[in-house]
Structure formats: C-alpha cells, structure tokens
Amino acid sequence: MTSWGADLGLRCWRALVAGLLVFWLVFLLAPVVVAVAVSFTATEYPVFPPQGLSLRWYANALSTSWFQESLATSALVALASTAISIVLGTTAAYVLSRRAAPGRAALEFILMSPLIIPSVAIGFALFHLVLQLGMQKLSFLNLVIAHAVVTVPFTLRPAWSSLIGANRAIEEAAQSLGATPWVAFWQVILPTILPAIVAGAIIAFTFSFNDVTVAVFLVGPTTKTLPVELLAQIEYTPDPTPAAITAIIMAITFVFFLIVERTVGLDIFARTE
Amino acid sequence: MSPKPTQLLALLLAAIVTAVVLVPSAIILFESVLSPERKLSLDAYGTVLGSRVVRQATWRTFEIALSVTALCILAGYPLAFAIAASGSRARSLLITCVIFPFLLSAVVRAFGWNIVIGETGLLNRILLGLGLIATPLQLLHTEIAIILGETHLLCPYMVLSLLAVIGRIDPNLEAAAQSLGASPPGVFFRVMVPMTLPGLFAGTLLVFALAMTAFATPWLLGGTRSPVLTSLLYRYAFVSFDMPRALAIAGILLILGIAFLILHRAVTQRSAMTQEHAA
Amino acid sequence: MNAIALSGLAKRFGETWAVRDLSLAARTGSFVSLLGPSGCGKTTTLRLVGGFETPERGDIVIAGVRANDIPPWRRGLGIVFQSYALFPFMTVFDNVAFGPRRQGKTDGLEARVARVLDLVDLGALAKRYPRQLSGGQQQRVALARALAFEPSVLLLDEPLSNLDAKLRAEMRLELKRIQRQTGVTTLLVTHDQEEALTLSDEIVIMNEGLVVASGTPRAIWSQPGHEFVAGFLGVENLLPATILDNSVVQVTGVPVRLTLGADADARAGEALTIGIRSEDITIAQRGEAAPGLRNRIDGVVREVSYRGAVSSFQIATPLGEAPLHATDSRDWAIGAPVTVLLPAPKLMRLRGAARA
Numbered sequence: 001m002t003s004w005g006a007d008l009g010l011r012c013w014r015a016l017v018a019g020l021l022v023f024w025l026v027f028l029l030a031p032v033v034v035a036v037a038v039s040f041t042a043t044e045y046p047v048f049p050p051q052g053l054s055l056r057w058y059a060n061a062l063s064t065s066w067f068q069e070s071l072a073t074s075a076l077v078a079l080a081s082t083a084i085s086i087v088l089g090t091t092a093a094y095v096l097s098r099r100a101a102p103g104r105a106a107l108e109f110i111l112m113s114p115l116i117i118p119s120v121a122i123g124f125a126l127f128h129l130v131l132q133l134g135m136q137k138l139s140f141l142n143l144v145i146a147h148a149v150v151t152v153p154f155t156l157r158p159a160w161s162s163l164i165g166a167n168r169a170i171e172e173a174a175q176s177l178g179a180t181p182w183v184a185f186w187q188v189i190l191p192t193i194l195p196a197i198v199a200g201a202i203i204a205f206t207f208s209f210n211d212v213t214v215a216v217f218l219v220g221p222t223t224k225t226l227p228v229e230l231l232a233q234i235e236y237t238p239d240p241t242p243a244a245i246t247a248i249i250m251a252i253t254f255v256f257f258l259i260v261e262r263t264v265g266l267d268i269f270a271r272t273e
Numbered sequence: 274m275s276p277k278p279t280q281l282l283a284l285l286l287a288a289i290v291t292a293v294v295l296v297p298s299a300i301i302l303f304e305s306v307l308s309p310e311r312k313l314s315l316d317a318y319g320t321v322l323g324s325r326v327v328r329q330a331t332w333r334t335f336e337i338a339l340s341v342t343a344l345c346i347l348a349g350y351p352l353a354f355a356i357a358a359s360g361s362r363a364r365s366l367l368i369t370c371v372i373f374p375f376l377l378s379a380v381v382r383a384f385g386w387n388i389v390i391g392e393t394g395l396l397n398r399i400l401l402g403l404g405l406i407a408t409p410l411q412l413l414h415t416e417i418a419i420i421l422g423e424t425h426l427l428c429p430y431m432v433l434s435l436l437a438v439i440g441r442i443d444p445n446l447e448a449a450a451q452s453l454g455a456s457p458p459g460v461f462f463r464v465m466v467p468m469t470l471p472g473l474f475a476g477t478l479l480v481f482a483l484a485m486t487a488f489a490t491p492w493l494l495g496g497t498r499s500p501v502l503t504s505l506l507y508r509y510a511f512v513s514f515d516m517p518r519a520l521a522i523a524g525i526l527l528i529l530g531i532a533f534l535i536l537h538r539a540v541t542q543r544s545a546m547t548q549e550h551a552a
Numbered sequence: 553m554n555a556i557a558l559s560g561l562a563k564r565f566g567e568t569w570a571v572r573d574l575s576l577a578a579r580t581g582s583f584v585s586l587l588g589p590s591g592c593g594k595t596t597t598l599r600l601v602g603g604f605e606t607p608e609r610g611d612i613v614i615a616g617v618r619a620n621d622i623p624p625w626r627r628g629l630g631i632v633f634q635s636y637a638l639f640p641f642m643t644v645f646d647n648v649a650f651g652p653r654r655q656g657k658t659d660g661l662e663a664r665v666a667r668v669l670d671l672v673d674l675g676a677l678a679k680r681y682p683r684q685l686s687g688g689q690q691q692r693v694a695l696a697r698a699l700a701f702e703p704s705v706l707l708l709d710e711p712l713s714n715l716d717a718k719l720r721a722e723m724r725l726e727l728k729r730i731q732r733q734t735g736v737t738t739l740l741v742t743h744d745q746e747e748a749l750t751l752s753d754e755i756v757i758m759n760e761g762l763v764v765a766s767g768t769p770r771a772i773w774s775q776p777g778h779e780f781v782a783g784f785l786g787v788e789n790l791l792p793a794t795i796l797d798n799s800v801v802q803v804t805g806v807p808v809r810l811t812l813g814a815d816a817d818a819r820a821g822e823a824l825t826i827g828i829r830s831e832d833i834t835i836a837q838r839g840e841a842a843p844g845l846r847n848r849i850d851g852v853v854r855e856v857s858y859r860g861a862v863s864s865f866q867i868a869t870p871l872g873e874a875p876l877h878a879t880d881s882r883d884w885a886i887g888a889p890v891t892v893l894l895p896a897p898k899l900m901r902l903r904g905a906a907r908a
Contacts, residue, residue, distance in 0.1 A: 010456065010457060027424075029374070030389050031425065032374060034394075034395055035385035048388055048389075048394060091282055095282050107283050113294055114294050115534070116538065117294060118530035120487075120503045120506065125300065127510065128301060128516075149289065149290055152290060167635055169633040169637035172604055175603075175604075175624040176631040177625075177698075178654030178655055178701065179625055179650075192640065192641065212380055213379070213487075216507070242384060249378060257373050
C-alpha cells in the first residue's frame with residue numbers, strides 16, 4: 001500500500017470513528033436538550049424548536065398543586081429510604097470487610113440480589129405481598145422499605161470498596177492505642193470512608209427520587225411520587241408544563257451528579273462488577 | 274470485632290434483604306404454579322402462553338432486546354474507547370454525557386424522546402430537511418420508539434462493561450502492535466476488540482437482560498399499541514385485575530431475568546478475579 | 553525482669569504453620585530484633601504479641617502477666633506499622649493524642665504530646681495533616697503516636713522499609729537515640745541485617761517459623777552457628793567438612809585440611825560446614841605467602857567483578873567444584889595464579905540445616 005493510500009485509509013478511519021462518536025453523543029444528549037429547549041417555549045403547546053422564550057411554563061409548573069405535593073413526597077421518600085439504606089449498606093460493608101468468615105459469599109450474594117432480580121418483578125412481588133398482608137394503606141412505608149432495600153447494593157459497594165482500599169492497619173493501630181472495636185469504628189473507620197458513604201447516599205437518593213418501576217406498583221392515593229404522578233398527568237396536560245417539570249427534574253439530577261463528581265469523582269461509576 | 278456481634282449483624286442484614294426482595298419473589302413464583310384450588314399446576318402459564326396477545330408481546334420483547342443489544346454494542350465501542358483514550362478534561366466531559374442521562378428518570382427521558390420522534394420533532398425535521406423522506410414518520414408508540422428509548426437507557430451499561438476490561442489492557446499493547454506494522458483499524462480489530470471480548474460478553478448479557486425486563490421506557494414509548502411483557506404485567510395487575518395471568522408473566526420475567534443476570538455475574542466474577550482480593 | 557516472654561508459640565494459617573514452637577525473651581529496656589527472610593514468621597510473631605492473631609499453642613507473657621486472652625486494646629503496646637497507618641483525617645497532634653485520650657489521660661495532654669513530638673523532632677508540625685508530610689516525617693509521627701501513651705513495649709514492623717537508603721540510614725540513628733532516651737523495650741521486625749546489627753542489643757534470627765539463632769550482634773556476626781544464618785548474613789563460602797580433632801577439620805572429598813580456633817566440644821567424625829566471608833580471605837601472589845602459614849591454598853582467578861573500592865574474585869581451588877569468593881582492593885587478572893589464606897580465627901563452625 002502506497003503511503004498516500006495508507007494516509008487516505010487512515011483519514012477515512014479517523015473520520016468514521018469521529019463521526020460515530022459525534023452521532024452517539026448527539027443521540028445521548030438529544031432528549032435532554034430537546035426537553036429543556038421545549039420548556040422555554042412561549043406557545044401553548046410543546047413545539048420544537050421553541051417559539052419565543054418564556055418562563056411561564058416554569059411558573060405554571062411550580063404553582064401546580066400535584067407537582068408541589070408529589071415533589072415533597074418524592075423528596076421525603078428518598079430521604080427516608082436513603083437514610084435506612086446508608087445504615088444497612090455501611091454495616092454490610094463493615095461486616096463483609098472482616099477477614100474471611102464462612103458464609104461471606106452467601107451474604108454478598110443476598111445483599112446484591114436486588115441487582116439480579118428485575119426491578120419490575122420486585123415491584124410486582126412487593127405489590128402482591130402488600131395486597132396479601134393488607135398493607136395497601138401504608139404506601140409511604142412500603143415505598144420507603146422497598147427503596148431502602150433495593151438501593152443497598154448502591155450504598156454497599158462504594159463503602160466496601162473504600163474499606164478494602166483504606167489501610168486495614170489503621171483499625172489495628174487504633175486498637176493498639178486502646179480503642180475498642182466500637183470506638184475504632186466511630187472514631188477511625190467511619191471518618192475514613194465518609195466520602196464513599198456520601199457518594200453511595202447520593203446515588204441511592206437519586207435512584208429513589210427518580211424511580212418509576214418499583215414506585216408505580218406501590219404508590220397509593222396518599223403517596224404519589226413525582227415521576228409516577230408526571231407519568232399519569234402527561235396524558236392530561238397538553239401544554240408544555242410537563243416539559244418544564246421535566247427540565248426541573250433534570251436540573252435537580254444534574255446537581256446530584258455534580259456533587260458526586262466533586263466529592264468522590266466519576267470513577268465510582270467506571271467501576272462495575 | 275469479635276466474631277459474635279459481626280455474625281449477628283450479618284444475619285440481620287441477610288434477613289432484611291431476604292424478607293423484602295427474595296421472599297416476595299419466591300412467593301410470586303410459587304403462586305404462579307398454584308391453581309385456584311391450591312394445587313400445583315402450570316395452567317396459568319398455559320393460558321398465558323396460549324394467548325395471542327402474550328405471544329406477540331413476548332416476540333416483541335425479544336426483538337426489541339436483540340436490537341437494543343446490537344445498537345448498544347455499536348454505541349459502546351466508540352464511546353468506551355474514546356473515554357479510555359482521552360485526557361482528563363475530555364474524559365470528564367464524555368463520562369458526563371454518558372452517565373448523566375443514565376441517572377435521569379425514565380419518565381423524563383421518555384418525554385424527551387417523544388418530543389424528538391414526534392411528528393414535528395427533531396428527528397423528522399432533520400430527515401425532512403435532508404430530503405431523506407417526503408412525509409413525517411409516525412414513530413410514536415412504535416417498536417422503533419421503544420428501541421431508541423431502551424438503547425438510550427442501556428448503552429451506559431455497555432460502555433461501563435467495556436471500560437472495565439479496557440482498563441485492564443496493557444497500554445503498551447497498542448504501541449507494540451503498531452511497531453509490528455499494524456494500522457490503527459488493524460490494531461483495533463485485531464488486538465483491541467479480541468481483548469475486550471469478556472467485557473463485551475458481560476455487557477451483552479447485562480443489556481439483554483435489562484432490555485427484556487425494562488418497564489417504564491416501553492410503557493411510555495410503546496403505549497397500548499406496542500406492549501411488551503412488562504407492560505402486560507402491569508395491565509393484568511392494575512387494569513384487568515387478572516392476578517393468575519399477572520403471576521404467570523411475572524414468573525416468566527423472573528426466570529428469564531435472573532438467568533441472564535446470574536450468567537452476567539458469573540462472567541464478571543471470573544474476569545475480576547485478579548482485582549478484589551479476599552482480605 | 554523480662555518485658556516480653558514468649559514460650560512455645562505456634563500459629564497456623566490454614567494448612568501452613570507460620571510460627572512453630574517459638575520461644576524468646578526480651579529484657580526490660582533492651583532492643584531486640586527479629587531478623588529473617590520473608591515468610592519466616594517474624595511479622596506473624598509481632599502480630600501475635602500485638603494481639604491481632606491468636607496462637608494455636610504457647611504463651612505470651614507481657615510484663616509478667618499472661619496476655620493470651622487480653623484483646624489488643626488492653627495490652628498497652630505501642631505499635632508502628634510498616635505503612636504507618638496514620639489517621640488521615642486527623643492532624644499530627646490528634647494522631648499522637650489518640651492513645652492518651654483513649655486512656656483518659658487528658659490533663660497535661662498538650663504538654664505530653666509536645667514532649668513526644670520534640671523527642672522525634674517534629675514539634676513544629678503539630679497542626680499538619682499526614683498527607684502534607686513526607687515519608688520520613690510520617691514515620692516519625694507514627695513513632696511519636698506509639699510512644700505517647702507510654703507503652704510497656706514498642707513493636708516496630710519493618711518501619712524503615714518504605715524509606716530510601718539515605719533516609720533509612722538517618723532514621724536508624726534516630727531510632728537508636730530515641731530508644732536510649734526513653735528506655736522502652738523494643739521489638740523490631742526486619743529483613744535488613746544491617747538494620748538489625750546497628751540497632752539491637754540482641755538479634756533473634758528466624759526461619760520457617762522457628763528461632764534459628766539468637767545472641768548479640770557481634771556474636772552472631774562472627775559465629776553464626778548455623779549454615780542458614782551464615783548464608784542469610786552474607787557468608788559466601790560454605791564448605792562441607794568432617795571434624796578430625798579440636799582444631800582440625802578435613803574438607804569433604806578433597807585432600808585439604810583446615811585449622812580452626814580450638815573447640816573443646818568438637819567430636820571427631822562429626823560432619824559440619826565451614827564458613828568464611830569473602831572479605832576475610834587474603835589473596836597473595838603464588839609463591840609470595842610465607843610457606844609456614846596454615847590454611848594456604850593455591851588457586852587460579854576465574855572471574856573478576858569490579859565494585860569500586862574493592863573487587864570480587866572467584867577463585868578456582870582444590871577445595872571443591874564451586875570457586876572461592878574473595879574480595880581485595882588490589883587488581884588480580886583472570887587466570888592469575890594466586891595463593892589464598894583462610895585465617896583460622898575467621899573460619900566459622902556451622903551446623904547444618906536450619907530446622908533443629
């Protein structure tokens with residue numbers, strides 16, 4: 001192959017790769033960009049590209065009662081379930097990081113099982129169980145418990161990873177200086193893995209806040225989360241208000257994303273198992 | 274910590290997760306093979322698989338899952354390699370583009386997609402503008418819509434699976450191949466791709482499983498015109514209150530989903546043997 | 553009294569015995585080194601003393617009290633870990649103050665911490681965080697932290713191995729000074745013989761979970777006693793031999809006899825190994841050495857390695873197939889005929905394999 005031919009081939013290859021990359025990036029960002037764009041339209045119906053620029057749909061969204069209520073509900077559910085999930089996940093990380101005990105693999109398998117069982121099945125299974133136990137009225141509690149347990153893998157993994165990476169000798173050093181295991185945990189181990197716990201908490205919160213698949217099976221008349229409510233209301237709302245709400249939710253998620261990026265770094269996502 | 278309290282904690286944790294996730298799932302499976310007279314029977318499965326609606330939905334589910342997996346592979350490779358090869362600034366940007374949509378709620382995403390593929394949406398405008406079509410495509414509530422939506426949802430999983438293996442490739446391999454005369458496409462197809470096969474395999478299993486069991490995206494993008502298995506599950510459970518059928522479909526989804534995801538776990542555990550060491 | 557006494561200690565991990573039947577005692581105020589190759593069980597021994605492992609057999613006695621059932625947080629031992637294990641989210645001051653605070657000794661805490669930091673020459677850095685310190689400084693903080701609560705024994709797990717050569721030499725002297733000043737009984741684990749020789753009052757050499765030799769640095773250096781110890785301490789020349797009488801041995805398989813320092817316990821017919829360091833061998837021109845000298849052997853230079861101040865030579869001799877290793881500051885060419893002298897006081901009597 002002449003060097004001219006090789007050069008051309010190389011350029012074609014490079015162009016192809018670059019083109020593919022651009023295509024997929026556009027693909028990934030299109031719905032986000034479009035939804036946000038539409039939310040600013042001044043027209044009475046969603047249109048892309050937006051015609052005129054106006055914040056009226058945001059104002060409308062913020063004053064809509066179902067939005068306010070479901071936003072509050074989602075936030076509360078997410079807060080409660082995340083709190084429980086952190087406790088479970090951190091304890092699990094501590095237990096799993098102890099030196100090889102029998103049944104450790106089994107425990108790990110059980111704790112990670114929400115990742116193996118499809119969420120739609122978990123949602124339906126819990127719905128079925130709730131029905132049998134007659135607990136339908138307790139939808140807030142049901143949702144919190146469901147989210148708390150389903151997000152355990154998200155709070156467990158970073159904490160566990162951090163514990164393993166952290167110098168094991170630190171705990172022994174604390175013990176040699178007179179700290180009992182209980183004291184060592186609170187004064188030495190916890191502060192060391194705090195960033196990882198925070199990252200896990202944010203991921204769990206985001207999951208709970210945005211969850212549709214499990215929530216749709218467990219919500220009740222008194223407990224409606226934002227995504228589920230939005231799902232229902234989109235059909236009856238012909239104006240661009242849903243777009244504004246969508247944009248608000250995206251903004252909130254983006255803030256969470258930034259927090260994780262600043263505190264722990266994005267590598268926590270780049271490590272799968 | 275002395276063994277006893279730790280063991281108690283372990284037991285407690287296992288009990289909680291088992292009670293909330295494993296036991297209800299087992300109950301579903303169990304009840305799906307019980308007849309109304311509380312006797313073991315596969316009648317429910319028989320009825321469900323005999324129904325034309327269900328068979329269509331099942332076929333649709335598989336078709337979609339296959340297409341989504343193929344598209345995710347096509348998306349995963351350029352994105353993963355671009356991330357791996359980038360300096361830290363570009364890398365952060367790329368990871369943001371991949372991960373941020375990943376964190377969004379399915380509702381929000383589906384809404385965005387509906388605008389993109391709508392009659393007056395971005396896609397139609399581009400295609401009309403480029404002269405590739407004469408009249409706008411009707412993509413709402415079709416399988417294509419679901420495929421687009423699920424690919425958008427799941428390609429980060431593929432990217433992450435690939436990144437995990439790419440990270441373990443010796444950076445000198447590329448230089449070695451080039452010094453031996455391979456051109457960049459040659460290096461890619463002959464050296465890089467084979468080395469990423471474990472990640473590709475794992476990613477495929479994961480994406481396929483998640484594509485088959487996804488709920489919100491196909492529900493929102495497929496509507497009642499193009500239901501998949503999960504949509505039927507919801508319909509039987511909440512709309513027609515047909516619990517036997519719902520249980521049977523849930524059973525199918527459980528078995529399929531668990532099978533694939535366990536396979537996925539087995540594949541990734543084996544290749545990650547070198548990493549996490551038992552303390 | 554013995555600050556530490558270990559008797560018959562044994563520890564197993566799975567199928568492997570890391571420590572078997574180990575006994576040693578450290579007098580109060582002394583500096584004892586556990587020296588040996590990786591895997592010999594020295595770190596395990598330290599961890600047993602610290603309370604982080606439980607022995608299968610044997611007793612650990614600390615300051616006269618049997619400590620087997622006492623958990624680490626009540627043993628009152630100061631430990632410096634190989635990785636220092638400083639608490640990253642606490643300042644130097646808080647790190648050092650951790651021990652005294654656990655003990656409830658909070659009056660005069662500031663003064664106590666300041667005193668200990670001065671001892672290790674880090675007074676000015678009390679407010680810094682570990683990540684802001686160099687390796688050498690972190691090591692001193694670890695030391696200060698272990699000393700701050702006035703432990704009965706100081707345990708050091710290869711504390712200098714993460715430092716570069718120059719820093720290591722400096723810290724060795726520091727360590728010695730600090731130990732002298734505080735008078736704390738110290739148990740050091742290391743694989744570096746120079747470290748052990750410089751710092752210790754007593755060296756205990758371990759191999760495969762057993763104590764193979766123990767004694768003062770001088771004694772061990774000049775008479776290792778065991779073939780393994782000699783090899784570990786860098787004795788290059790080891791010759792199998794048989795005892796003829798108190799002072800004479802017959803080198804196995806060759807018509808050469810060597811004269812050693814007299815040993816009243818020598819039993820004729822017993823097999824042993826003779827060792828001599830390469831730097832203790834004298835090389836002379838063939839025919840130049842006075843004929844009356846004992847342990848003269850003729851040989852030919854086979855290999856030369858220039859090492860700056862001295863050169864190493866491999867000399868073929870009738871003593872056996874393996875060449876003799878000798879060092880000299882003079883230049884000897886390959887093929888040069890020489891006479892080597894093995895001075896009797898420098899010849900070592902060594903027992904065989906390390907397992908008793």
